[in-house]
Amino acid sequence: MRDFPSCFGESGVQIADSSSSSSSSSSTHKSAHNLVTCLYQAPLGRGGCWCLITITWTKNLMGQGLGVSVEEGSTNRSLGRLDIKPWLFSKKKGSKSLELGDSKMDVFWDLSSARFGPSPEPLEGFYVAILFDLEMVLLLGDMSKEAYRKTGTSLSRSNTLFVAKKEHLFGKKMYFTKAQFCGNGKVHDIAIECEMVGLNDPCLEIRIDRKRVMQVKRLVWKFRGNHTILVDGVPVEVFWDVHNWLFDPAAGNAVFMFQTSLSADDKLSPWSCSQVFGEAQRHSFSLVLIAWKNE
Incomplete structure (x- = not known):
């Protein structure tokens, strides 16, 4: 199988071809195990445009990691990416901003109390909030009250759709x-x-x-x-x-x-x-x- 985000960038994913060839090394297999990718379709600003948000959870010997990337929905053109380094050496809560053309994306996260299972994706005790132009478009986790208080936004109906997940x-x-x-x-x-x-x-x-x-x-x-x-x-x-x-x-x-x-x-x-x-x-x-x- 090809890389997950790029598959959906072409509005399809082939699964007849397995994830790797017989020449893949065992180290590649093990690194792939510690990766979960989620894909969301979200409105971008107020002009009727939409985008694809890819959330990537990773885990390695250095700790846990989180990546957020955004593509323009109609063209699949990359608009930007934010990477939060393994948490052993970085804060487990904070925020980052990214300019997306005429829009601005803000990412807020709090994983300081997150609880995990075998997967690098947290089970509970966390939030990840994504705002476009100060409007909440994606909220993950079970700490919604804390997220709305931290971001200064109010509860609103989101048109964001959870499209796909690869694990x-x-x-x-x-x-x-x-x-x-x-x-x-x-x-x-x-x-x-x-x-x-x-x-x-x-x-x-x-x-x-x-x-x-x-x-x-x-x-x-x-x-x-x-x-x-x-x-x-x-x-x-x-x-x-x-x-x-x-x-x-x-x-x-x-x-x-x-x-x-x-x-x-x-x-x-x-x-x-x-x-x-x-x-x-x-x-x-x-x-x-x-x-x-x-x-």
Whole structure:
């Protein structure tokens, strides 16, 4: 798979091609594990323009890190980027500003009390607030009151849409993450299980909140495919590509994508996500998971 933000910059993401070739080094694999990328579509100023905001959470031996980049929605032209260095050597709360042509972006963050799981993305005890021309367009985290007080803004309805998320997972046969498939809906636990060792006929299972929603038998013949499940009453198209797990263990990864499908017109072709962006009422969300097998 190509780099996640650039894929959506072209309004699509190919997942038939796995995340790396068999020539990738194990160090590259490990660095990729500590990366979560989220993509948002947000209004830019008051002229009816919109932009893409990419939030990147990272983790390495030096500590945690946060990156914010902005692209113009209609042209995918980069408008700017802010990087907050690993927190071992920088403040865990603060603010930075960036000029975006005729607009100004302010980023406020407080991660001093943030709590983390295995992922570099914090679970709770934090906020990240992004303002365009002193108007809040994106607020992440559970400390909203503190964010509004710090930024001097008031609670307002935001037209920002959570478009996509890419996350790297690793394990021996079990892979876990969480996802929110629609608006302010429930956050669901996702589990992917696939046992390869010593099995002539490996099987793939996917569970949502501990309930099995999908099972793929004869995986050697069905190493790529797609299947529709229902989550919160919304159709979700699940794509999988476990070719590397079966036939190229040196590459080490498999690719899974969960794509909400709100209407028949949003139905995807087997290996591409086209028309990621559209009208809000037809908005769809994509979750891309890169699963690496531990040695």
